[in-house]
Amino acid sequence: MNRFRLPPVLQDIARIFNAAGKEVYLVGGAVRDLILGRDSADWDLATSARPEEVMRLFKRVIPTGIKHGTVTIRHREVSLEVTTFRTESAYSDGRRPDAVAYAGSIEADLSRRDFTMNAAAVRLPQGTLVDPFDGRGDIRRRLIRCVGKAEERFAEDGLRPMRAVRFAAQLGFDLEEQTLKAIPGVLDAAARVAPERIREELDKTIAAPNPQTGFIIMEETGLLKLILPELDACRGVEQRGYHRFDVLDHSLLACAYAAKRGFSREVRMAALFHDLGKPRVRNFVPSGDPGGTGPKGTWTFYNHEGESVRLAEGMMRRFRYPNAVTAKVLRLIAAHMFHYDETWTDSAVRRFLIRTGEDLLQELFELRLADTAGMAGTDPDPGALLPFRRRIKSVLEKGGALSLKDLAVNGRDLMDIGVPPGKYVGIILNELLDTVIADPELNSREKLLGIAGNINKRY
Ligand code: ATP
Numbered sequence: 228m229n230r231f232r233l234p235p236v237l238q239d240i241a242r243i244f245n246a247a248g249k250e251v252y253l254v255g256g257a258v259r260d261l262i263l264g265r266d267s268a269d270w271d272l273a274t275s276a277r278p279e280e281v282m283r284l285f286k287r288v289i290p291t292g293i294k295h296g297t298v299t300i301r302h303r304e305v306s307l308e309v310t311t312f313r314t315e316s317a318y319s320d321g322r323r324p325d326a327v328a329y330a331g332s333i334e335a336d337l338s339r340r341d342f343t344m345n346a347a348a349v350r351l352p353q354g355t356l357v358d359p360f361d362g363r364g365d366i367r368r369r370l371i372r373c374v375g376k377a378e379e380r381f382a383e384d385g386l387r388p389m390r391a392v393r394f395a396a397q398l399g400f401d402l403e404e405q406t407l408k409a410i411p412g413v414l415d416a417a418a419r420v421a422p423e424r425i426r427e428e429l430d431k432t433i434a435a436p437n438p439q440t441g442f443i444i445m446e447e448t449g450l451l452k453l454i455l456p457e458l459d460a461c462r463g464v465e466q467r468g469y470h471r472f473d474v475l476d477h478s479l480l481a482c483a484y485a486a487k488r489g490f491s492r493e494v495r496m497a498a499l500f501h502d503l504g505k506p507r508v509r510n511f512v513p514s515g516d517p518g519g520t521g522p523k524g525t526w527t528f529y530n531h532e533g534e535s536v537r538l539a540e541g542m543m544r545r546f547r548y549p550n551a552v553t554a555k556v557l558r559l560i561a562a563h564m565f566h567y568d569e570t571w572t573d574s575a576v577r578r579f580l581i582r583t584g585e586d587l588l589q590e591l592f593e594l595r596l597a598d599t600a601g602m603a604g605t606d607p608d609p610g611a612l613l614p615f616r617r618r619i620k621s622v623l624e625k626g627g628a629l630s631l632k633d634l635a636v637n638g639r640d641l642m643d644i645g646v647p648p649g650k651y652v653g654i655i656l657n658e659l660l661d662t663v664i665a666d667p668e669l670n671s672r673e674k675l676l677g678i679a680g681n682i683n684k685r686y
């Protein structure tokens with residue numbers, strides 16, 4: 228098929244450009260989607276019109292990336308990015324293009340693009356394909372191939388190897404051989420890329436349907452060691468007991484399961500990073516089993532979650548992750564080692580709830596499923612957490628205090644019975660909370676004031 232059927236809004240926009248004597252094309256991901264027969268939500272256009280001209284042609288235009296020749300138009304409730312034809316501009320610092328140079332044709336514009344599958348355009352309004360690098364062929368072969376010489380294109384912009392990885396994770400495509408082989412030789416260019424740009428690709432990789440595909444390519448090419456050395460160090464770190472895999476494969480399987488189930492970005496990241504500390508805290512405990520071949524015994528990873536939190540925090544700060552995302556991921560990692568059984572007392576359940584935070588429970592349980600999936604490599608029984616969930620529900624229904632605001636007394640009440648204003652008020656309130664967590668029956672005004680009076684005498 229050499230003509231694509233396009234939605235009316237694109238035809239409409241094309242008529243406006245054409246009436247002004249300008250060419251306009253659909254480019255980027257939307258063209259890939261058309262060739263793959265998928266719906267696309269995100270339409271990027273390339274045009275022979277200069278940004279000033281585009282701004283004159285449309286009523287609602289925002290100069291979103293005017294430095295790069297890009298404006299965003301809004302037409303009939305649809306937003307589209309429109310970029311004037313450009314040629315390859317130099318990336319002298321390997322970080323960002325220096326300046327825009329406008330190009331005279333769509334072909335020149337397409338030749339600056341990274342991969343053949345991203346270097347095809349659909350002419351509007353006709354719907355005909357402009358495909359100078361056989362992008363359609365590569366899409367059908369499911370291959371990610373650089374436009375031109377891979378070494379040169381990667382050296383020009385060190386982000387491109389990470390983009391290749393991200394597309395592999397999103398689309399499930401392979402890297403064409405020359406493209407794959409070129410990556411180890413361009414790691415110095417990748418090392419110069421601004422962390423925020425790497426983060427964007429990393430984020431999209433983690434959010435993709437096949438994150439593990441991306442991370443395996445990163446490992447094979449040396450990108451993982453460069454960008455996430457803490458994760459790379461998990462390769463070959465053997466575990467025993469319930470684990471079938473080393474720490475890296477375990478982490479990738481856990482993340483893959485989280486992706487398969489559509490869990491949040493934070494759960495996926497926690498799945499990827501929850502065991503980062505293991506290589507550092509590992510200890511071998513011989514079992515003294517005589518007559519066996521090879522060392523018998525087991526590995527312990529005491530308090531690895533603390534070390535994982537430390538390493539994940541360093542990594543997420545390095546890539547300038549938003550604080551709220553980092554905080555959630557670190558809380559999940561810190562909390563991932565709970566071991567519930569029915570011998571837990573109600574107060575043990577309440578302490579767990581206080582330590583973890585009720586708001587985190589759903590995602591913590593998702594992380595546990597992912598963690599379990601990563602041990603055996605098979606899907607876990609989603610019912611495994613039901614007894615704990617039921618127990619939590621019943622403890623919550625009993626209504627025991629979980630924070631200071633649930634206490635039957637407050638600081639004012641303590642001062643009224645003679646506790647001096649200041650830090651003792653807080654100390655005593657916390658002691659009362661501990662008391663009530665252990666025995667909810669004591670959460671009455673009368674009883675707590677009695678206990679508070681006794682504590683106050685001690686100080
Ligand atoms: P998505 O569906 O994720 O938006 P996309 O292909 O549209 O995929 P973008 O990152 O939005 O990807 O980039 C739009 C287009 O711009 C790409 O298809 C590609 O042609 C070009 N492009 C983007 N970044 C680069 C780069 N670093 N080097 C060369 N071309 C690039």
Ligand code: MG
Pocket residue numbers: 255256269271
């Ligand atoms: Mg896009």
